[in-house]
Amino acid sequence: MKIIGYGIRQDERQFVEQWSSQNGIGVKMTAELLTAETVDQASGYDGIVAFQQLAYSDELLEKMDQLGIHNLSLRNVGVDNINLEKATSLGIKVTNVPVYSPEAIAEFTVTQLMQLLRRSKEYARKFSNHDFRWAPQISKELNQQTVGVIGTGHIGRSAIKIFQGFGAKVIAYDAFHNKEIESQGLYVDSLSDIYKQATVITLHIPLFPETEHMLDREAFNQMNDGVFIINAARGPLIDESALIEALDSGKVGGAALDVMEDETKVFNQDLGKQEINYPAFNNLFERDNVLISPHTAFYTDVAVKNMVNISLNNNKQLFETGTADNLVEK
Template sequence: MKFIAFNVRQDEQPYFENWSRQNQIEVKLVADALTAASLKQVDGYDGVLALQTGSYPAAMFEHFKRCGVKVFAIRNVGTDNIDLAAAKANGVLVTNVPAYSPNAIAEFSVTQLMQLVRNTTIFRQKIAEQDFRWAPHVGKELRSLTVGVIGTGRIGRAAIDIYRGFGAKVIAYDLYPNPQLQAEGIYVDSYDELFAQADVITLHMPATATDRHLIGEKAFAKMKAGVYLINTARGTLIDTKALLAALKSGKVAGAALDTYENESALFNHDLRGQKIKDPLFKELMQQQNVLITPHIAFYTTTAVENMVLISLNSAKSVCEKGTADTVVKIR
């Protein structure tokens, strides 16, 4: 049994190497992404590990079948860019890491909101210019706000606990309500109801084809004036063009975006000295009330270790037992 892992960063290497030694299983580490050009590198391996970012070669699973790869283990949650039907057709199991650290993402989302409501980015800019005046950038307290949480899985529930700790009123919407939260009366009946009530909207849901641009022009029209929007989920949930219009009109007071709908060409790349070719992203970066981070809400030592170890153990389980607790269900 031996594995090959792609997109391996330096911070992941120690966890891969320790696991390999402890389990006496060869794991080849490749820094580059898995592409059509590098697909031949998987020949002779039982499992392939990768990150759920970017896109994969169209014929990847056919190649896996031909060379005997049994499992494709991603070190993330989402599978929206993986051709699961092709995986099933070629007999390759796909595993993910359902929960590497819900708290990491929940904590980060609250951190970003706190910066928005207390105008810290604006004050950093003012101080750099030696302008030490306060007005007119008065802040808000979380306990005075209604926070609307969309998606109440592990991450959403962790966020709810944190917001409650600040004394905020929390409402939520989920297509599949959590029974405990439902008993507490936290849920509203529709997106529209949440949009109408929330001072803050924070997204903690997966992305599907039907949810693309869930937050768009029509949704913004139903929101309170001066709403704050936090997205640590998936970039495709927000229509960026509509968001920019809402920011400029004042409908949205501030946005914290850890994901962006066209992020694959930008995030986790060193583009210093290069011109950004994406006009929407360039415009986002120019907004004083927008915080952009390159998909790093998950990025803690706890999460990185869990992502590596759970994906490796999943691949090992599939090779030894033919299944794993983390196998993605394909309809």
């Protein structure tokens, strides 16, 4: 068996090499992303392992089929950038890594919230001008917040534990209840309950057509004045123009966005001094009470190692058995 890995970064190489020698399976590595233009490099390989925020186009899937490659293992969890129906219709099996380090994202979520509460961006700006006064950036304490966690999968649950460790009150919403969270009595009945009660709202749900723009004008209108919003899940969960309005009116007191609606225009590239043609990004980026990070929540040593190992195991399992524990299907 032979595998080709696309989008391989320097920090992943050692884990790929270790896996390859432990399993006696050759893995060719390329830094290029998997596109209709680059897929020819996979000719002669049995499976592809890939990782990217960029969409996996239908044309790419068709070319994979023409090349006779039907095993595609993603090194991440989200599958919103691939047309699974198309893949299935072509007989392409797709796997993901459902759990690589929920703690990585949960810890990042809490870090960003702490920075918003302690007004770190404003202080950094002040300090860089040698203004070392405290006022007027008086802060808020996490132990005084009611944190509304939307989504109680592995990441949401890990975040809940950390918030509780800080003494915050946690309320949660998920269409599917988790026993542990239920036994703690954290669930509220509706998203409206979260919007009305929470002083902090953090999103930990996947992007589906039903969850797109979940935080829209109507949702923001129901929230407490000055609410803090954290999104380390998927950009399109928030309507960015509604968020901008809510920040302007003071309805939202601050936001930490690790993901954005059109993030592939900006994230994971060195743009230097180039003009950024993304008005909502430019608007939000300039604000003292908005923290933008380029989809980095996942990026830890533990997570990267697990992403590489689990995705390669998935690809091997697909090759050997025709299916895999982490198969994702529509």
